[in-house]
Amino acid sequence: MMEVTLQASPISSLQAVQTALNPRAIAILGASDDLVKWGGSMLNLLRKFHWDGAIYPVNPRATMVQGLKSYPSVSAIGQAVDVALIAVPQERTEAAFEDCAAAGVKVILMVTSQFAESGPEGALLQERLLAIAGRAGMRVIGPNCMGYFHSHANMNLLNSQALMRNEVLVKGEIALISQSGALAGAMLSRAYDLGTGFSICVSLGNQADLEVSDFLEYAINDEHSKVIALYVEGIRDGARFLTLLSQARAAGKPVLIVKAGRTALGQIAVQSHTASLAGEYRVFESVVKAAGAVLVDDFLELVAQAAAWTRLPAPSGPQVAVMSGSGGGGAVASDLVGETGLQAATLGPETIQSLLPLMPESGARLPFDLGAIPGPMRASDPQWLRKVMDTMLTDPDVGAGLFLMTTMPEMVQAADTVVEINRGNRKPMAFVNAAGSAGAEAGARLKEAGLVNFANIKEALGYLRNRLAWQTWVPPEVVPADTTSAAAIEKVAATLAPGLITEHETKRLLAAAGIPVTHGDVAVSADQAIQIAGSIGYPVVMKLVSAQISHKSDVGGVVLGVADDASVRRHFQALQEATNKVPGAVFEGALVQQQARADAEVLVGTKWDAQFGPMLMIGIGGTLVELLQDTALLPAKADANAIRHAIKGLRLFPLLDGYRGKPKVKLEAVVDVALRFGRLATQLGERLAECEANPVMVSGDQVIVADARAVVWNAP
Numbered sequence: 103m104m105e106v107t108l109q110a111s112p113i114s115s116l117q118a119v120q121t122a123l124n125p126r127a128i129a130i131l132g133a134s135d136d137l138v139k140w141g142g143s144m145l146n147l148l149r150k151f152h153w154d155g156a157i158y159p160v161n162p163r164a165t166m167v168q169g170l171k172s173y174p175s176v177s178a179i180g181q182a183v184d185v186a187l188i189a190v191p192q193e194r195t196e197a198a199f200e201d202c203a204a205a206g207v208k209v210i211l212m213v214t215s216q217f218a219e220s221g222p223e224g225a226l227l228q229e230r231l232l233a234i235a236g237r238a239g240m241r242v243i244g245p246n247c248m249g250y251f252h253s254h255a256n257m258n259l260l261n262s263q264a265l266m267r268n269e270v271l272v273k274g275e276i277a278l279i280s281q282s283g284a285l286a287g288a289m290l291s292r293a294y295d296l297g298t299g300f301s302i303c304v305s306l307g308n309q310a311d312l313e314v315s316d317f318l319e320y321a322i323n324d325e326h327s328k329v330i331a332l333y334v335e336g337i338r339d340g341a342r343f344l345t346l347l348s349q350a351r352a353a354g355k356p357v358l359i360v361k362a363g364r365t366a367l368g369q370i371a372v373q374s375h376t377a378s379l380a381g382e383y384r385v386f387e388s389v390v391k392a393a394g395a396v397l398v399d400d401f402l403e404l405v406a407q408a409a410a411w412t413r414l415p416a417p418s419g420p421q422v423a424v425m426s427g428s429g430g431g432g433a434v435a436s437d438l439v440g441e442t443g444l445q446a447a448t449l450g451p452e453t454i455q456s457l458l459p460l461m462p463e464s465g466a467r468l469p470f471d472l473g474a475i476p477g478p479m480r481a482s483d484p485q486w487l488r489k490v491m492d493t494m495l496t497d498p499d500v501g502a503g504l505f506l507m508t509t510m511p512e513m514v515q516a517a518d519t520v521v522e523i524n525r526g527n528r529k530p531m532a533f534v535n536a537a538g539s540a541g542a543e544a545g546a547r548l549k550e551a552g553l554v555n556f557a558n559i560k561e562a563l564g565y566l567r568n569r570l571a572w573q574t575w576v577p578p579e580v581v582p583a584d585t586t587s588a589a590a591i592e593k594v595a596a597t598l599a600p601g602l603i604t605e606h607e608t609k610r611l612l613a614a615a616g617i618p619v620t621h622g623d624v625a626v627s628a629d630q631a632i633q634i635a636g637s638i639g640y641p642v643v644m645k646l647v648s649a650q651i652s653h654k655s656d657v658g659g660v661v662l663g664v665a666d667d668a669s670v671r672r673h674f675q676a677l678q679e680a681t682n683k684v685p686g687a688v689f690e691g692a693l694v695q696q697q698a699r700a701d702a703e704v705l706v707g708t709k710w711d712a713q714f715g716p717m718l719m720i721g722i723g724g725t726l727v728e729l730l731q732d733t734a735l736l737p738a739k740a741d742a743n744a745i746r747h748a749i750k751g752l753r754l755f756p757l758l759d760g761y762r763g764k765p766k767v768k769l770e771a772v773v774d775v776a777l778r779f780g781r782l783a784t785q786l787g788e789r790l791a792e793c794e795a796n797p798v799m800v801s802g803d804q805v806i807v808a809d810a811r812a813v814v815w816n817a818p
Contacts, residue, residue: 111239113208115316118241122209122312123252123302123320125184126155128259129176129207131198132189133159133167140213141189142168144249144261151271153257158183176205187211187249187259192227195245199231203238209312210235211259212244218308219246228310235311247307248283253299254326260303262287264294272299275328276408277321279304279314281335281362289333289405297549298409301326313338315346318357322350331408332359333401337386340713344393351394356411356572358396360404361386382711388735389714392744394575396568402557407565410554414530417570419501421447422563423494424469427510431536432469435506435559442563444570453497460490470494473510480512487512487519495529502566503531506559509540517544521551530569532562579741584781590614591785600816604647606693608793608810615782617775617795618806622695628674632667634694641665643697645809646677650687652811655725657683660809662697670694698806700799701765702758706776706807707794708738708783716783716790720745720776722754723797730754738783745776758800768803775805791815 113121128148132141145159145168158181159167162174173179176186186207188198192214202210217228228245235242243250251258251265253273258265264287265271272294280286283305290303301324304317314334321327330350337343350357364383387397398404422439424446426432436446447468449457457466461475470490472480480486495503505520507513523531533548534556535541545555556562594614598607609619621638624647625631635642646659654660658680661673674692681689705723710716718740721733734748749755749772760766775798783790793812798805 112236113239113241115241115312116319118209118312119316119320121184122211122241122243122250123257124255125209125257127158127181127183127185128155129158129160129173129179129183129186129202129205130189131160131176131186131201133161133164133172135164135168139189140261141187143266144187144189144213144259145170147258147261147265150265151256151258153255155257156181176201176207179205183207185209185211185259187213189213192216192224195227195231196234199234199240203234203240206238207240210240210242210244211247211249212242212307212310213247213249213261214244215246215307217245218310228308232310242311243304244307245310247305248286250302250304251300252302254301260286260290260305262290264291268294273326274299274301275326275412276300276405277302277317277324277327277330278333278405278408279306279317279321279330280333281306281309281314282333283307285333285401289331289401292402292405293409295549296406296409296554297552298412298554309336309338315339315343318343318346318350322346322353322355328355329408329411330355330357331404332357333362333404334359335362337713340389340711340715344389344714347390347393347395351575351577356396357394358398358404358408358411358568359390360398360401384735385709385711385714385717388717389737392578392737392740394572394577396572398564398568403561403564406554406556406561407568410530410532410556410565411569413552413554414524414532414565414569415528416530416573417502417566418529419499420444420567420570421499421501422566423447423449423497423500423503424506425472425491425494425503426469426506426508427472427512427516428506428508429469429471429474431506431508432471435504435534436469438559438563439504442560442567444563444567447497447500449494449497450499453493456493457490460486460493468494472512472516487516488522491519491523491531492527495523495527495531500529501570502529504534504559504562504566505531506534507537507541507544509537513537513541513544514547517547521547521553524553525551530566532556532566534559534562576743578737578739578744581739581741581777581781581784584616584778587614587616587778587781588785591782595786595789595814598814600814602649602652602811602813604649604690604693605645605810606647608795608812609807611782611793611812612795612807612810615778617778617782618804619810620695620698620806620808622693624691624693625674626691628671631674631692631694632670635664635667635670638694638696641697642670643695643808644670644673644677645693645695646680647690647693648681648684648687649690651681651684657681695808698799698801698808700797700801700808702767702800703797704758704772704800705733705794705796706779706798707792707796708779708790709792710783710788710790716780716787718745718776718780718783719794720749720772722752722757727796736780738780740780742773742777745773745780746770749773749776765802767800768805771803771805772798772800775807786814789815
């Protein structure tokens with residue numbers, strides 16, 4: 103075993119990324135003349151784009167590789183090496199790491215697979231490699247990745263068919279950071295099809311050491327990177343990731359993200375692919391949107407949106423002027439505009455008057471059907487279509503345009519006009535090529551101009567929606583602390599035993615936070631229950647108390663409208679018997695409490711997320727909450743404006759807003775209760791694993807928690 107040369111200290115993550123992307127010397131372990139092998143193809147690709155640094159092939163069985171002098175080991179090179187690409191079989195990786203450590207390599211790019219993603223044995227080997235790197239102060243990219251490139255330095259260490267088929271390393275303004283190497287290659291190919299490139303393109307695989315956030319930090323500070331596109335499967339440090347998203351926002355750089363693992367099946371696939379912990383997608387969605395980032399559904403759409411972001415003007419509003427060579431196409435696109443959350447634009451009277459010299463009055467409307475305009479009128483002026491589009495986009499009630507090109511005679515001219523419009527107008531005209539191969543020449547015109555051929559209507563509208571949302575995003579306000587309730591919360595929290603706590607204990611905690619709760623107490627006998635009911639005043643509600651039964655109504659453990667002493671005695675006995683429906687459940691008594699009335703019921707709750715901290719949930723409550731699935735998730739630190747917006751976005755919000763003559767609830771009272779839940783979750787942190795109040799009874803401006811439960815941890 104070689105003796106490892108120890109560095110004074112490992113280089114920082116940012117220094118490592120800067121070194122990896124801007125190296126002076128690269129060694130390739132496993133270099134080969136065989137271009138089918140990774141060491142052969144990656145050496146070939148490194149040389150292909152005329153990088154001007156030093157290249158050292160390492161192959162103990164060859165003296166020359168691809169016309170370059172080869173070395174038996176990295177240590178034998180005798181020169182400083184910034185980056186070592188390891189493309190050797192798994193069983194030789196430990197020796198390769200020891201060699202790099204002895205030679206003082208700064209960064210290792212590990213493309214070899216079958217480590218943590220393959221199971222326990224692979225994970226142990228990965229840990230041994232990291233230990234070697236740690237002792238030597240080396241940093242590691244990968245394993246199980248396909249490499250990276252820095253186009254503005256002509257430096258390529260990415261093994262991709264897209265690069266093998268391309269003669270130049272196209273320079274671009276998009277920083278692509280991907281956990282998947284294969285998807286990075288697919289996205290690179292889509293970018294080239296669109297006529298754009300990446301500033302950097304990085305695949306990270308298992309993220310054993312350097313991770314998404316390390317390269318995100320670099321991209322935020324990189325002058326060549328104007329837009330940042332991420333494909334992520336798992337985030338190592340949630341707090342750091344969100345901080346960097348905020349920094350990107352402050353730097354004026356949009357971050358577009360595709361997150362894998364949105365469903366249970368997707369999460370299983372992610373874990374088997376890169377050994378990442380996917381986490382709950384709704385939490386991820388909530389926190390990244392709150393930080394001002396943009397979520398995209400599809401990795402190919404991610405590329406199209408990022409490319410459009412660098413080339414198209416920004417929309418001025420949500421109203422989209424749909425134009426097409428087909429009446430049917432315009433109708434379909436208009437439907438999709440509304441379904442996407444945008445608005446189908448209409449033209450104002452002044453705009454219509456401006457269009458009358460160019461077309462019949464019947465054609466001067468949206469969606470605009472180019473095919474409905476007589477051919478001689480279109481042919482009378484070479485600038486006719488340009489004038490029409492300019493006039494429509496100038497309408498103050500139009501925020502953006504969408505041109506859907508179907509198979510039509512003037513496809514190339516239409517494409518040229520869209521190019522001119524985007525160069526000379528402050529509003530974008532998104533171009534969708536629905537003509538397939540018949541529209542190839544028109545599409546080529548867009549590509550030559552560096553503009554995006556959107557693949558379909560939804561892709562174009564997704565870009566417009568996300569671009570507009572990014573522009574109109576408002577940073578959250580800091581929710582002021584309530585020192586009085588903070589002290590009361592700590593006092594109650596100190597008395598709670600770890601685990602699932604009863605409704606009565608949960609309400610004590612909520613009351614300490616200033617949250618209105620129904621009054622009541624736990625009775626361990628029928629006589630005591632009668633006494634409590636008498637002090638509250640009839641009618642009352644009686645509820646089963648058992649640590650083993652959380653959904654009391656499922657076993658008949660909730661009785662409403664108990665009107666007298668005899669009823670209390672009878673129901674107390676019934677609640678005792680209901681406990682027997684759950685094997686092992688222990689009857690601890692009956693909670694006797696005031697009965698609240700409601701015009702509507704909502705749910706408010708909190709949850710501690712291991713990656714991103716405390717979360718706040720709000721939705722339509724009652725016994726059907728799990729069936730309705732009508733809830734919104736926010737960071738617990740969400741401000742009143744974000745909570746208000748989330749409530750109004752619920753599908754069943756009309757139930758709170760006077761639906762069919764029902765009284766309107768006072769929205770601000772609900773917002774205030776949600777804010778207090780958020781403060782409670784933020785203060786207790788991981789000590790409050792989860793807390794749910796359902797139903798929260800809302801009647802006019804009165805809001806009161808009728809039922810609640812919580813799980814607390816004895817955490818520091």
